[in-house]
Amino acid sequence: MEQLIQADVSAKQFMGSVLAARGNEIILSKGYGSADLELNVANTPATKFRLGSLTKQFTAASILLLEERGKLSVNDPIKKYLPDAPAAWDGITLHHLLSHTSGIPDFTGFPDYRSTEGTAQTPEQLIARFRDRPLDFPTGDRFAYSNSNYIVLGKVIEKISGMPYAGFLQENIFTPLGMTSTGYDSNSAIIPLRARGYVAGPKGFANASYIDMTIPFAAGGLYSTTEDLLKWEQALTTGRVISAASFAKMTTPVKVDYGYGLIIATGKDGHKIISHGGGIEGFNTYLMYFPDDQLTVAVLANMNSRAPQTLAARLAAVAHGETVVLASERKAIAVSAKVLSDYVGNYKTPNPNFSIAITLHGDQLMTQATGQGKLPLFAESESKFFLKVVDAQVEFFRDATGKVTHLVLYQNGRELKATRE
Numbered sequence: 001m002e003q004l005i006q007a008d009v010s011a012k013q014f015m016g017s018v019l020a021a022r023g024n025e026i027i028l029s030k031g032y033g034s035a036d037l038e039l040n041v042a043n044t045p046a047t048k049f050r051l052g053s054l055t056k057q058f059t060a061a062s063i064l065l066l067e068e069r070g071k072l073s074v075n076d077p078i079k080k081y082l083p084d085a086p087a088a089w090d091g092i093t094l095h096h097l098l099s100h101t102s103g104i105p106d107f108t109g110f111p112d113y114r115s116t117e118g119t120a121q122t123p124e125q126l127i128a129r130f131r132d133r134p135l136d137f138p139t140g141d142r143f144a145y146s147n148s149n150y151i152v153l154g155k156v157i158e159k160i161s162g163m164p165y166a167g168f169l170q171e172n173i174f175t176p177l178g179m180t181s182t183g184y185d186s187n188s189a190i191i192p193l194r195a196r197g198y199v200a201g202p203k204g205f206a207n208a209s210y211i212d213m214t215i216p217f218a219a220g221g222l223y224s225t226t227e228d229l230l231k232w233e234q235a236l237t238t239g240r241v242i243s244a245a246s247f248a249k250m251t252t253p254v255k256v257d258y259g260y261g262l263i264i265a266t267g268k269d270g271h272k273i274i275s276h277g278g279g280i281e282g283f284n285t286y287l288m289y290f291p292d293d294q295l296t297v298a299v300l301a302n303m304n305s306r307a308p309q310t311l312a313a314r315l316a317a318v319a320h321g322e323t324v325v326l327a328s329e330r331k332a333i334a335v336s337a338k339v340l341s342d343y344v345g346n347y348k349t350p351n352p353n354f355s356i357a358i359t360l361h362g363d364q365l366m367t368q369a370t371g372q373g374k375l376p377l378f379a380e381s382e383s384k385f386f387l388k389v390v391d392a393q394v395e396f397f398r399d400a401t402g403k404v405t406h407l408v409l410y411q412n413g414r415e416l417k418a419t420r421e
Helices: 002-010 052-068 094-098 123-130 147-161 165-177 226-236 244-250 307-319 337-342
Strands: 016-022 025-032 034-036 198-201 204-207 222-224 263-266 272-280 283-290 295-301 345-348 355-361 364-369 384-386 392-398 404-411 414-420
Touching (some): 002 025, 002 307, 016 307, 052 244, 226 295, 295 307
Antiparallel strands (some): 263 272, 355 364, 404 414
């Protein structure tokens, strides 16, 4: 595990805090790099990091907690709590918000988002930014990740409980669980042991851009430590936050692999994986839980990079006895242009919003996933390829006649099959 982490640290792809535990047994808990580069303060297991979208599972659990108390039902229409909501929201329930199937557009993708994220806003003002926009698709039709959904859920929590979102979580989750290093982040409060967030560039690290912490709200406003997240995972999965029935509801995929604030998948080794990531200015995070052996892996970074998700999956693989090969250890071989040309085409995944295009540029095979740039593929064999910029592999499969039928993308301990169109 230390080798894997140090590979990312040496490549300046990671600094932060890492924890791996099986049940109550800590396998590894350590900080890497600096919590504050200017003051030369090191990261430790006690360092507090902004969580970004890891916040969503706390919001989802809060809604389910209120449901258990008879205050609401996830099947309630949102208009029951926001009666002045637009007509387009008539068919939207709390269930649709929790599972990102409402069709409400994501306000963080609006053209003016970057120019407005530094200005404090109330939940009502945030909702006003997207409430009158057309839905992206008919409610319930499909999955599309939208932070707007969880902004609305935060407002529902406040309206039903009569408390600020931060206060509800503090009183009902953080304090009862002894999560003394977790809370709602603030731009003005003094928060001991809080890390600064950074971005990496050609000239080294720079401070991340400013975001007013009222903006992420119930979609991404919390901070925590790796060790507090272990407390959370242990409590959430054992009925100490919500009941077993509510947790089952939370971890049942609705569309694709998303439940309520959590992604539920099966790894290539057959292990069930419950996970989620987060990203906010200067921070990227990933939290994984494997119910089969109660394995928790938490990776919190105070720099923006893809490392936390990849690193968490590698550490979990090591904990499960697998051999992990780093991208730097993979050797590329030459494959004939005829073989490469066989793979060219469009490959459809079970997610209608996500496909993979394979193209050939000269003698270089390229892959491009929906919404992403083109990336080169390097051959390990005639059918297996790897990427260098991310830790991922692509394997192509043929039928009995030799025709290419599908590919499998291996990334972050998971497999995604894509059928050739």
